Amino acid sequence: MTVSIWQQAHRTQETAYDVIVVGGGIVGCSTAYWLGRRAPSLNVGLLEARTLGAGASGRNAGFVLQGTHADYRTDMERYGAQTARRLWQFTRENRDLLSAELRGTAFSWRADGGLVAAGTEKEDKRLRASLPCLRTAGAPAVHLDAEETNNRIGATGFHGSLFMTTGALVNPLQLVHHIASESEAKVHTQHPVHRVHWRDAGAVLETPDRHFRAPRVVFALGPALSELVPEASALVRPVRAQMLATAPAHGRHIPVPVYSHRGGFYVRQQGDRRVLVGGGRHSHREAEETSTDATTPAVQATIERYLHTHFPWSQSLAIEHRWSGTMGFSPDGRPVVGRVPEHPEGVFATGFTGHGMGYGFRMGRLLADMACGDDTPEAFDLFAAARFEDAPDKRSGTATY
Numbered sequence: 001m002t003v004s005i006w007q008q009a010h011r012t013q014e015t016a017y018d019v020i021v022v023g024g025g026i027v028g029c030s031t032a033y034w035l036g037r038r039a040p041s042l043n044v045g046l047l048e049a050r051t052l053g054a055g056a057s058g059r060n061a062g063f064v065l066q067g068t069h070a071d072y073r074t075d076m077e078r079y080g081a082q083t084a085r086r087l088w089q090f091t092r093e094n095r096d097l098l099s100a101e102l103r104g105t106a107f108s109w110r111a112d113g114g115l116v117a118a119g120t121e122k123e124d125k126r127l128r129a130s131l132p133c134l135r136t137a138g139a140p141a142v143h144l145d146a147e148e149t150n151n152r153i154g155a156t157g158f159h160g161s162l163f164m165t166t167g168a169l170v171n172p173l174q175l176v177h178h179i180a181s182e183s184e185a186k187v188h189t190q191h192p193v194h195r196v197h198w199r200d201a202g203a204v205l206e207t208p209d210r211h212f213r214a215p216r217v218v219f220a221l222g223p224a225l226s227e228l229v230p231e232a233s234a235l236v237r238p239v240r241a242q243m244l245a246t247a248p249a250h251g252r253h254i255p256v257p258v259y260s261h262r263g264g265f266y267v268r269q270q271g272d273r274r275v276l277v278g279g280g281r282h283s284h285r286e287a288e289e290t291s292t293d294a295t296t297p298a299v300q301a302t303i304e305r306y307l308h309t310h311f312p313w314s315q316s317l318a319i320e321h322r323w324s325g326t327m328g329f330s331p332d333g334r335p336v337v338g339r340v341p342e343h344p345e346g347v348f349a350t351g352f353t354g355h356g357m358g359y360g361f362r363m364g365r366l367l368a369d370m371a372c373g374d375d376t377p378e379a380f381d382l383f384a385a386a387r388f389e390d391a392p393d394k395r396s397g398t399a400t401y
């Protein structure tokens with residue numbers, strides 16, 4: 001396509017901000033929000049390629065859970081007791097900030113707790129073993145045996161569960177819009193950033209419509225981070241997740257979100273009684289390592305089988321909606337935060353590994369602190385990209401984040 005001289009002049013006009021956030025998901029919108037809270041005089045712009053919440057943030061199940069995607073004992077084994085506890089505390093803070101800072105009715109906030117249910121006897125054993133460690137970490141949890149678990153959620157076949165009193169649910173798309181509307185940022189949707197030109201004082205960001213300039217830039221691009229920060233290509237990979245929604249299940253009640261089979265499946269019921277279920281990826285790992293937005297018969301069949309097995313009454317319900325979304329997975333399951341190599345005025349966060357609603361709002365505050373010059377804000381070390389610098393699987397070699 002050719003470009004006229006008038007279009008060229010319009011395109012290269014630079015719109016200037018003090019800070020630009022790129023990406024209008026939960027993390028980008030939260031960063032914009034906290035920049036406004038931290039430094040109200042800052043002129044903040046938010047650039048989103050499509051619409052707010054067009055990515056995973058507007059497509060997820062809306063579970064606001066604490067800890068990582070794995071159970072607490074696994075986190076302790078993988079990261080050590082102290083890091084597991086601090087990760088739990090960070091996500092607890094995320095939940096408490098959502099409740100304290102924002103107007104819950106704007107995003108259907110429900111804070112009735114959540115159930116981490118065991119799909120096998122072995123998983124239940126593991127959950128039970130997690131309990132004392134969780135309590136030591138200050139996590140309010142109780143164990144329910146198989147009968148209590150199944151009775152509570154009208155299910156069958158679960159072997160036990162942990163009831164976490166701090167689990168919560170949101171409408172994720174409403175949440176993203178609410179956070180953006182409560183921020184002081186000027187939001188530019190339909191502005192995909194195609195190129196970043198680093199200058200002496202910050203960056204110029206090229207979109208098809210015009211150029212934007214700022215001394216500081218926050219990249220909150222989820223799985224697309226490496227398109228604008230190629231040095232980060234080894235830090236995140238795209239992974240697809242699929243969900244479905246049934247017709248309303250009148251007379252049935254799943255009172256709290258259920259996360260089961262080590263996070264392999266998740267179920268919730270809406271106010272209108274529709275049942276939303278997702279997961280099944282663990283049985284189709286290779287096919288789901290993709291950023292293609294599509295559902296597949298194989299994964300959808302796995303999700304349906306799970307639903308019909310554990311909630312047999314759902315067999316008579318029509319499936320009314322199916323969808324997918326792309327998540328960013330990090331190499332070790334923990335989010336990754338850093339500065340762009342050679343350009344410390346660029347900050348990024350990615351790799352929420354299927355759990356970004358559990359971190360996102362609090363993470364926005366951490367990124368806002370970094371964009372305001374705080375080199376190592378509280379909890380930064382939990383997520384620092386530098387932990388991969390010596391890792392053998394890190395392809396980009398010498399970059400320092």
Ligand SMILES: Cc1cc2nc3c(=O)[nH]c(=O)nc-3n(C[C@H](O)[C@H](O)[C@H](O)COP(=O)(O)OP(=O)(O)OC[C@H]3O[C@@H](n4cnc5c(N)ncnc54)[C@H](O)[C@@H]3O)c2cc1C
Pocket residue numbers: 022023024025026027028047048049050051052053054055056057058059060061062063064065191192193194220221222223224227228240241242243278324325326327328349350352353354355356357358359360
């Ligand atoms: C089906 C599904 C279910 C899930 N369930 C849960 C759950 O219940 N609880 C939970 O905690 N997590 C869940 N997740 C994961 C969660 O949705 C993600 O971890 C979280 O949304 C990541 O947020 P983000 O802001 O980092 O990324 P994204 O939401 O991906 O946002 C990135 C944004 O950047 C924009 N962008 C990309 N490139 C450019 C560019 N060049 N220029 C401008 N903008 C650009 C994209 O359009 C997008 O809007 C689920 C995910 C899926 C897909």
